[in-house]
Amino acid sequence: MKRIGVFTSGGDAPGMNACIRAVVRAGIYYGLEVIGIGHGYQGMINGEFIPLQARSVSNILQRGGTILKTARSEEFMTKEGRAKAAKNLKEQGIEALVAIGGDGTFRGAIALYEEHGIPSVGIPATIDNDLYGTDYTIGYDTAVNTALESIDKIRDTADAHDRLFYVEVMGRTSGFIAVEAGIGGGAEYIAIPEEQTDYEEIKNVLKGFRKDKTSSIIIVAEGDEEGGAFKIARKVKELYGFDYRVVVLGHIQRGGSPSARDRILASKLGVAAVEALISGKFNVMVGEVKGEIKLTPLKETFRRRKELDPYLLKIAKILSI
Amino acid sequence: MKRIGVFTSGGDAPGMNACIRAVVRAGIYYGLEVIGIGHGYQGMINGEFIPLQARSVSNILQRGGTILKTARSEEFMTKEGRAKAAKNLKEQGIEALVAIGGDGTFRGAIALYEEHGIPSVGIPATIDNDLYGTDYTIGYDTAVNTALESIDKIRDTADAHDRLFYVEVMGRTSGFIAVEAGIGGGAEYIAIPEEQTDYEEIKNVLKGFRKDKTSSIIIVAEGDEEGGAFKIARKVKELYGFDYRVVVLGHIQRGGSPSARDRILASKLGVAAVEALISGKFNVMVGEVKGEIKLTPLKETFRRRKELDPYLLKIAKILSI
Amino acid sequence: MKRIGVFTSGGDAPGMNACIRAVVRAGIYYGLEVIGIGHGYQGMINGEFIPLQARSVSNILQRGGTILKTARSEEFMTKEGRAKAAKNLKEQGIEALVAIGGDGTFRGAIALYEEHGIPSVGIPATIDNDLYGTDYTIGYDTAVNTALESIDKIRDTADAHDRLFYVEVMGRTSGFIAVEAGIGGGAEYIAIPEEQTDYEEIKNVLKGFRKDKTSSIIIVAEGDEEGGAFKIARKVKELYGFDYRVVVLGHIQRGGSPSARDRILASKLGVAAVEALISGKFNVMVGEVKGEIKLTPLKETFRRRKELDPYLLKIAKILSI
Amino acid sequence: MKRIGVFTSGGDAPGMNACIRAVVRAGIYYGLEVIGIGHGYQGMINGEFIPLQARSVSNILQRGGTILKTARSEEFMTKEGRAKAAKNLKEQGIEALVAIGGDGTFRGAIALYEEHGIPSVGIPATIDNDLYGTDYTIGYDTAVNTALESIDKIRDTADAHDRLFYVEVMGRTSGFIAVEAGIGGGAEYIAIPEEQTDYEEIKNVLKGFRKDKTSSIIIVAEGDEEGGAFKIARKVKELYGFDYRVVVLGHIQRGGSPSARDRILASKLGVAAVEALISGKFNVMVGEVKGEIKLTPLKETFRRRKELDPYLLKIAKILSI
Numbered sequence A, B, C, D: 001m002k003r004i005g006v007f008t009s010g011g012d013a014p015g016m017n018a019c020i021r022a023v024v025r026a027g028i029y030y031g032l033e034v035i036g037i038g039h040g041y042q043g044m045i046n047g048e049f050i051p052l053q054a055r056s057v058s059n060i061l062q063r064g065g066t067i068l069k070t071a072r073s074e075e076f077m078t079k080e081g082r083a084k085a086a087k088n089l090k091e092q093g094i095e096a097l098v099a100i101g102g103d104g105t106f107r108g109a110i111a112l113y114e115e116h117g118i119p120s121v122g123i124p125a126t127i128d129n130d131l132y133g134t135d136y137t138i139g140y141d142t143a144v145n146t147a148l149e150s151i152d153k154i155r156d157t158a159d160a161h162d163r164l165f166y167v168e169v170m171g172r173t174s175g176f177i178a179v180e181a182g183i184g185g186g187a188e189y190i191a192i193p194e195e196q197t198d199y200e201e202i203k204n205v206l207k208g209f210r211k212d213k214t215s216s217i218i219i220v221a222e223g224d225e226e227g228g229a230f231k232i233a234r235k236v237k238e239l240y241g242f243d244y245r246v247v248v249l250g251h252i253q254r255g256g257s258p259s260a261r262d263r264i265l266a267s268k269l270g271v272a273a274v275e276a277l278i279s280g281k282f283n284v285m286v287g288e289v290k291g292e293i294k295l296t297p298l299k300e301t302f303r304r305r306k307e308l309d310p311y312l313l314k315i316a317k318i319l320s321i
Helices: A016-029 A040-046 A079-091 A103-116 A140-161 A176-184 A199-207 A229-240 A250-254 A260-278 A298-303 A310-319 B016-029 B040-046 B079-091 B103-116 B140-161 B176-184 B199-207 B229-240 B250-254 B260-278 B298-303 B310-319 C016-029 C040-046 C079-091 C103-116 C140-161 C176-184 C199-207 C229-240 C250-254 C260-278 C298-303 C310-319 D016-029 D040-046 D079-091 D103-116 D140-161 D176-184 D199-207 D229-240 D250-254 D260-278 D298-303 D310-319
Strands: A003-008 A033-037 A049-052 A096-101 A120-124 A164-169 A189-191 A216-221 A245-248 A284-289 A292-297 B003-008 B033-037 B049-052 B096-101 B120-124 B164-169 B189-191 B216-221 B245-248 B284-289 B292-297 C003-008 C033-037 C049-052 C096-101 C120-124 C164-169 C189-191 C216-221 C245-248 C284-289 C292-297 D003-008 D033-037 D049-052 D096-101 D120-124 D164-169 D189-191 D216-221 D245-248 D284-289 D292-297
Touching: A003 A016, A003 A040, A016 A033, A016 A096, A016 A260, A016 C310, A033 A040, A040 A079, A079 A103, A096 A103, A096 A260, A103 A120, A103 A298, A120 A260, A120 A298, A140 A164, A140 A176, A140 A216, A140 A245, A140 A250, A140 A260, A140 B250, A140 C260, A164 A176, A164 A229, A176 A189, A176 A216, A176 A310, A176 C260, A189 A199, A199 A216, A199 A229, A216 A229, A229 A245, A245 B250, A250 B140, A250 B245, A260 A284, A260 A292, A260 C140, A260 C176, A260 C310, A284 A298, A292 A298, A310 C016, A310 C260, B003 B016, B003 B040, B016 B033, B016 B096, B016 B260, B016 D310, B033 B040, B040 B079, B079 B103, B096 B103, B096 B260, B103 B120, B103 B298, B120 B260, B120 B298, B140 B164, B140 B176, B140 B216, B140 B245, B140 B250, B140 B260, B140 D260, B164 B176, B164 B229, B176 B189, B176 B216, B176 B310, B176 D260, B189 B199, B199 B216, B199 B229, B216 B229, B229 B245, B260 B284, B260 B292, B260 D140, B260 D176, B260 D310, B284 B298, B292 B298, B310 D016, B310 D260, C003 C016, C003 C040, C016 C033, C016 C096, C016 C260, C033 C040, C040 C079, C040 C103, C079 C103, C096 C103, C096 C260, C103 C120, C103 C298, C120 C260, C120 C298, C140 C164, C140 C176, C140 C216, C140 C245, C140 C250, C140 C260, C140 D250, C164 C176, C164 C229, C176 C189, C176 C216, C176 C310, C189 C199, C199 C216, C199 C229, C216 C229, C229 C245, C245 D250, C250 D140, C250 D245, C260 C284, C260 C292, C284 C298, C292 C298, D003 D016, D003 D040, D016 D033, D016 D096, D016 D260, D033 D040, D040 D079, D079 D103, D096 D103, D096 D260, D103 D120, D103 D298, D120 D260, D120 D298, D140 D164, D140 D176, D140 D216, D140 D245, D140 D250, D140 D260, D164 D176, D164 D229, D176 D189, D176 D216, D176 D310, D189 D199, D199 D216, D199 D229, D216 D229, D229 D245, D260 D284, D260 D292, D284 D298, D292 D298
Parallel strands: A003 A033, A003 A096, A096 A120, A120 A284, A164 A216, A164 A245, A189 A216, B003 B033, B003 B096, B096 B120, B120 B284, B164 B216, B164 B245, B189 B216, C003 C033, C003 C096, C096 C120, C120 C284, C164 C216, C164 C245, C189 C216, D003 D033, D003 D096, D096 D120, D120 D284, D164 D216, D164 D245, D189 D216
Antiparallel strands: A033 A049, A284 A292, B033 B049, B284 B292, C033 C049, C284 C292, D033 D049, D284 D292
16 A cells, blocks of 8 residues: 545544544654545545545644535535545545544445455544444534533522523433433432433422522533423423523534644554554454454444443433432 | 622623632731621622631632622612612721622712712623723633634534534623634624624635635624624525524623632732722722733723724734635 | 541642542532541641531532642651541541541541541542552552643644654552543553563654654653653664654643542542441542452552553554554 | 835734734825835845835734734944934935834834934834823723633633642733733732732732632733742642642744734824824824823923822722622
8 A cells, every 4th residue: 555545534533633643753753645625525526535644634733614615515425426436546546544533434434445445444423432443533522521511600690590491411322421410519419311301300390499509501412302401390390490501502512722632542443444454454443442453344333323321321320329 | 998899780701709808818818807898789789798818818819700790780779779778888887899890880889989989990790891991801712712712613513514603702781702712713704893894705705615714703792782692694695595594692601610810809909909999099999901910990990981902903804715 | 427528648639629529529418517627637626627618629529729729747647647637537426437548648538547537538639540449540640641731732743743752740659541542542552560661662653753653642650660761862862863853741730720530539529428428438448450449458548559451552563553 | 395204123913914904094085105115124224115005904903913024123222223224214215214122122213303303203003002092002902802712711711720820921011911811801819010919918918819719710810029930839838738730821922913002093193193193293192091192292292100090009909708
């Protein structure tokens, strides 16, 4: 192999730039040429190819976003679109890809391989942490820290006013961000898609509210089956009469300088992805499981469900007494 | 004078604790006893009086919220409520008050003086910066910095995706936070209550969007006459077809450790309020105008409107090209 | 068991308060009384015992430092001192201890058991991460993040001036903080106690400096065998002539609000320590190894050496090209 | 006038990028071409000229450092060096300069005008705040906030251990950073170059230490006549026996994303500098005094001494009781 491409796709996540840097420098270290592809799959179709050197990725490690940009591509969803992308890649002499993103990214990579023989290694980068085959995805730790900084601020004002706040965090259909932000933020209750919202328990934890607890915070995952923070807040008010404020943290969770953990993880997985490609491992995602690099077939990463740690759910309950 | 009371009231603002600390220590420095009153006017009615020493306010300078708590009191709105508050204050031997808060706080202080002869000095503490008689209110600088940290994060993801974001900031009926967060965050347009939203101009600034500008951010003050970020975003989409995301920053702007500027201002005004009381100045707010301590009759602080700096509005336009 | 004591000892670490909170609430959840002991072993001798309720530990999760204070006790180093501590503990009806700290803390706990039969469970809390039996210690992740925030700032000024900086981080005799701060901060070279400083390699990585690299940062662990950042900097200057600036981060690495990871780890280990005590496990440290709670005899935690991840050392070299 | 140059010089300061952006966009807004000059005066000699467009300065507002780089130029200190710089500027058709920096920067600008007739407007950007003609310099507010974040962290560990810390901050020969960091950080004593260090007073403020004050922090300006934090700490220990720790904050105070205040000030002064040039005002610095733009002859900005606010010095003493 002489030349590889690297791109980011899907929702952006803090640490993507650290990961691009690691892929580029590891590629060069191992004697490869590395081509950056702008705007993900759409850029393959449009021909956004930029040769990257070791210095091209200086001073980006600490930046949020992605210097290669990301996009969702309608055109790549079509057979013609993918054919055009594959043709462009081949014309550029790109023999393999490093695909940084989430399940949509990996589905695209699988299609490019099955239809056009272009092999990929995937790197999990999404704040939602919802990919099987890695304990943490790149961006997740930063998103939880960002949520916590906001929750700490909300705690200040909740405490000054003896108020009840509902805080909605991201996470699509999984409660990873919610559970860690909830434990880390000292939440009284955490509503997640994986469990039915238990209004009886909410009533119990709020009993202490305005008796001896002076402020209360309930964390709601955006994908919760009840439909988000506003719905739960209104229902609790109807049922038990508790006044409330709602904050929807939204897209601030996607940005910002990556945390230490995300920079380290992105650096590790970037190097590991290049090493996997070099040793002929394709159509796999590189992840970190129990502290060690592990390869998982791309398909499994989204077909199998990564479970929440039941011990975390247990201590969340213990600590909210 | 031998004994004074200090309390916080209305919406909380970062720097209130720094201000309480300054009032307490300045009071003791000048030979007074200082009684902290919990939960604002409601605490006067309920009898929440706590003698404070120099050490009672150690290590609070850097904390958000208010150790004295704040509350809105229905009961104090009644003549009976105020009579009860005044009676309690007199029983405690409290001869004068330092009232930390916004216009509601000052209206209460005026009533206590007019009806019961209890004199006050007010200190402006509100993130909205909407009080006449001081260039900045305590909490405003922190709120703008908090908004900017969020806008910087949103810029990361906006830039990665080439997206248009509307960010709604606090400020009640004034655009102070919006204007400074807009200039500091590099906003393409700033919608404020003081000016009619100019859709033609929004069209013009967004013309560059996806041509050479890759991301765009529009700041909307919560009190904007159009009704907030969602409304403006939808109308721009209808008129000109621009897709968007909305983030409402909400209560995170009220919390957090106060900025340098807010700590200094809170310290200055806390000392100045005690010095004003000692020299027999009552029913005034201590503010900082053009770098100097200035006293303004409490009534004027909310009756007169503080104007936005027209030069700031001008440079916001120049810099969004 | 009916009553346990909890204390912090040795160097403070962010997350100690989150851990105290978890021990107290888990204790109460499982039906125990929890007594807080002030100033570590010295407080046992002096009789600083404070009964703690669930609400006693409200709103401390996010605070740096330790509400129970910490101290180094000369008196406890003597047999008489320990006898006095044990007598006081028994008079208080404290049947077992949760000891939060590092190796010195655990040595004390062992002595109390061997000499006076008072059993303990240890919780690893030190920014240095130098305890065997846990992948991470409480405080380590925050310290690395704090170091990175500083390194990012130094990168700004290094880059503006095309300068070479040496940054000294904490870590006593181990390079854990240095390695992760180095990788996360994009360091050109990382000098750690575990490896001899390789001046030839420093020369090689600095060759690019002022050619195409515009700034360079070298991280030095305080315990490096060469004697710290100033010594290495002077020697490199003598040998190869590179001008430099030095920053010694120092005690800022000990403070600050704990990171998400440290809050979660502190919460987990606090609950796990109480559960270990209840199930009769003594003289062990609760740690997290490969995502799971693990008990290790207290003695092993400091007698066995925790090794740096060799893959991290490798990628540090790859990424500095 | 058709074409102007802009450059940064001397020590870098947060907000320089925001200022460059403002100069470029205001220039274009008013119909000028703007040429960026790399590495300050050295870049004029070496011919580092880069035409800048409105989009060239996108997404830099929030970044520390300076995209135009800065340097100290030995060559420009010579008559020949300045002649070469002037020749290059004239060949580029650059008719006037916007010089962003401190007193060294302004001395250079004066020389270019007096020897070669090239006019300049200066913009004050230095963390030290030591220029006459503006209440605040660009970068000062960020530096104070950065110092405070560090002091808050040090307070955590000082408080956990009941310790005395000396913290040395930047500021060259003036105590601006020290005074505001001291008040904002709750310091027990502030040692500044403007006043002789008063060991009697240090003794008095430390009397309470370990009696009822559990931690103490003394701020020392680097330029203090006693020779910095280590010297004062040793002398206090000799005189009165207080153990101590020292932290020298150093270059972290130069970097980081600019604060709200610095972004606003940089934006204002950048626009004002261009407007001054256009209206034919030369050899002046644009500053902000009491909220209004003010022009001061370049020479006065460093010949006249800006005084510390005596009220700040007074409240520092009151609040340390």
